[in-house]
Amino acid sequence: MVTINYAFREISCKIVYYGPGLSGKTTNLQYVHDRIPSKSRGDLISLATEADRTLYFDFLPIHVGDIAGFATKFQLYTVPGQVFYNATRKLVLRGVDGIVFVADSQKAKMDENIESLTNMYENLRENGIDLSEIPVVIQYNKRDLPDICSIDELQKALNPEGWVCTEASAVNGTGVFDTLKRITKLVLEHTKRETAVSPDGVPQIGAASAPMPERVDVSSQRAEPVYAQTVATVPNGGSWTQANRSAVAVEEPPPPSGQGADALISSNKITQTGIAHRATPIPRDVVFARQPSRRIRSRQRSFWDRLFGWLTGR
Amino acid sequence: MSSHSFVVYEEQVNQINAALLRMIKKAEAKCALLVDKDGHLITRQGFTQTLDTTALAALLAGSFASTKEIARLVGEPEFSVLFHQGKKDHIHVSLVGERCILAVLFDDRTTIGMVRLFAKETGDRLKEILTESDNKEEPAIDPEFARSAGSKIDDVFKE
Numbered sequence: 001m002v003t004i005n006y007a008f009r010e011i012s013c014k015i016v017y018y019g020p021g022l023s024g025k026t027t028n029l030q031y032v033h034d035r036i037p038s039k040s041r042g043d044l045i046s047l048a049t050e051a052d053r054t055l056y057f058d059f060l061p062i063h064v065g066d067i068a069g070f071a072t073k074f075q076l077y078t079v080p081g082q083v084f085y086n087a088t089r090k091l092v093l094r095g096v097d098g099i100v101f102v103a104d105s106q107k108a109k110m111d112e113n114i115e116s117l118t119n120m121y122e123n124l125r126e127n128g129i130d131l132s133e134i135p136v137v138i139q140y141n142k143r144d145l146p147d148i149c150s151i152d153e154l155q156k157a158l159n160p161e162g163w164v165c166t167e168a169s170a171v172n173g174t175g176v177f178d179t180l181k182r183i184t185k186l187v188l189e190h191t192k193r194e195t196a197v198s199p200d201g202v203p204q205i206g207a208a209s210a211p212m213p214e215r216v217d218v219s220s221q222r223a224e225p226v227y228a229q230t231v232a233t234v235p236n237g238g239s240w241t242q243a244n245r246s247a248v249a250v251e252e253p254p255p256p257s258g259q260g261a262d263a264l265i266s267s268n269k270i271t272q273t274g275i276a277h278r279a280t281p282i283p284r285d286v287v288f289a290r291q292p293s294r295r296i297r298s299r300q301r302s303f304w305d306r307l308f309g310w311l312t313g314r
Numbered sequence: 315m316s317s318h319s320f321v322v323y324e325e326q327v328n329q330i331n332a333a334l335l336r337m338i339k340k341a342e343a344k345c346a347l348l349v350d351k352d353g354h355l356i357t358r359q360g361f362t363q364t365l366d367t368t369a370l371a372a373l374l375a376g377s378f379a380s381t382k383e384i385a386r387l388v389g390e391p392e393f394s395v396l397f398h399q400g401k402k403d404h405i406h407v408s409l410v411g412e413r414c415i416l417a418v419l420f421d422d423r424t425t426i427g428m429v430r431l432f433a434k435e436t437g438d439r440l441k442e443i444l445t446e447s448d449n450k451e452e453p454a455i456d457p458e459f460a461r462s463a464g465s466k467i468d469d470v471f472k473e
Contacts, residue, residue: 002319003354007327012354040470042368047376056376059353061368064470068459072466075353075372091379095352177471184471188463191319 001095002191004070012073013187014095018120019102020112021053021081024141024170028102029060029076031176036062054080057092064184074184081116090123098187100179101138102170103158105148113158135186136163139179144169320350320413326443327357333439334359341432343420344403348440349374350414360419374407374417397426408433411441 003012017025026046033044040063047056058078063071079089101120103113124131140154149157151167159165164182168175334346338360345360347367353375358367378396385393396407406418406429416437420429 001350001352003350003352003356004319004321005327005354005356007322007324007357014352014354036470043366045369045373056380059369059372061372062470064463064466067463067466070459072463073368075368077372087383088380091376091383094379095350181467181471184467185464188459188467192459 002097002187009070010073011067011070011191012075013097013184013191014075014077015098015100015183015187016092016096017076017078017100017102018089018093018116019079019081019141020104020109020116021083023081023102023104023109023113023116024168025078025081025102026054026058027170028100028139028141028168028176028179029058029078031170031173032062032076032180033060035173035177040064053082054078055085056080056088067188072188074187076180083115083119086119086123089119090126093120093123093127093129096124096129096134097190098134098183099136100183101136101158101163102141102168103138103154105140105142105154106145107147107149110149110157113154117158131161135183135190136161137179137183137186138163138165139168139170139175140165141168141170141175143167143174144172320352320354322356322444326446329443330357330440331359333436333443337418337432337436341418341420341429342424343418343429345419346436347371347374347417347419348410348414349417351375351378356414365419370417374405374415378407378409378415395430406430406433408437410437411444414440414444416440 001014004010005012017028019025026048029044033041042061042063045059046052046054047058049055057080058076060076062074062076064074065072077092079085079092099120101117103109103117121131138159140151142148151165155165164186166175166179166182168179170176330348334348334357337343338346343360345358345362345365347358347362347370348356349371350356353372355367355371381393381396385391392409394409396405398405398407403419403421404426406420406426408416410416416433418429418433
């Protein structure tokens with residue numbers, strides 16, 4: 001749940017790193033903590049056991065800075081990966097805005113990945129969170145180790161939903177920031193679409209109709225994995241289990257139908273978002289909480305100028 | 315975004331701040347923090363300059379969430395008040411409405427009874443203020459937001 005504080009002009013989003021034990025969730029956060037300038041982050045807090053295994057969560061606040069007049073903050077959390085910490089794992093997922101699933105690429109860890117993914121679906125469902133409503137990035141970690149699964153195998157086994165995927169070796173930092181960039185952008189894109197409505201209910205230019213090259217329909221999933229290009233919704237709200245996982249693993253994805261991302265950008269699915277916003281106009285006086293910053297006012301003017309230009313064909 | 319975004323408006327934060335300041339003065343507490351259940355800090359009052367309030371907010375929310383789970387396991391719907399006693403400083407944590415947590419830090423200049431009394435009174439007032447916020451419709455975010463966010467994120471998250 002994104003928290004928007006109009007008094008301090010702050011937007012705060014919660015991103016959770018989920019995955020099996022020892023898959024590298026805490027390592028991801030440690031690398032981010034080490035590499036980001038201290039002015040852009042807070043302290044990394046680890047609630048860990050004496051053996052340095054996460055007990056409750058790790059927490060790293062990141063201040064991206066001013067975006068369109070809002071101080072934007074991300075709160076990165078990890079969950080404890082060990083199976084018997086499920087109660088605390090479930091608590092960390094509350095109010096999540098985006099998930100990074102950190103999968104261990106080693107062949108011997110495949111079952112743990114699947115178990116953790118199934119557990120994530122269950123915990124989200126128990127928290128009343130619809131997985132189709134939040135962005136997910138799947139990170140295939142430990143790519144530097146020998147005896148690892150190929151990306152194709154991992155995609156088939158863990159990513160039938162077609163989430164954005166990244167390759168990483170968190171211990172030496174490869175792919176850590178790539179993953180973080182993708183999830184943060186997806187979360188902000190999602191936030192914008194959740195809230196973007198113009199004063200009289202006309203969809204904002206650049207809001208629902210904006211090109212979203214990273215979002216395509218699951219039905220157009222290509223035969224080979226398309227890294228960092230596919231995001232899709234979970235059709236059944238996350239009731240995917242190990243039983244039908246095996247079915248997915250042997251089932252060949254449909255051949256490319258010629259419908260690439262460009263074709264789908266203008267598909268009904270995305271247009272419908274705009275219609276939904278139009279159906280619930282927000283009164284003029286509540287938009288921007290009555291006190292928009294000068295910067296936002298100037299952007300509003302430029303929007304009206306653009307709209308006028310569009311109406312008059314200039 | 316499993317549910318609506320939690321939006322707090324400037325006028326409400328002003329009212330909340332006034333209520334918190336009144337409570338700090340009456341109870342002679344050191345400071346007070348209002349945090350949402352997901353660990354985001356809403357506002358703070360009193361002597362908070364030396365505190366890492368962002369981390370404190372996340373930990374308080376985590377602590378409260380785990381206590382709630384403990385309550386459920388022993389058959390209680392919720393423990394609505396938590397109290398941490400230290401050598402010098404103590405924290406009184408209480409639930410405000412459905413979505414927020416009020417944490418009051420105090421020392422031996424006052425007593426737990428005083429803090430508890432005024433925290434309860436203030437909690438009721440904050441609940442009213444926050445209910446007004448829930449009833450409002452969500453305003454729009456600038457459409458430029460995500461676009462400018464992209465370049466900003468690339469800038470901050472460079473290796």
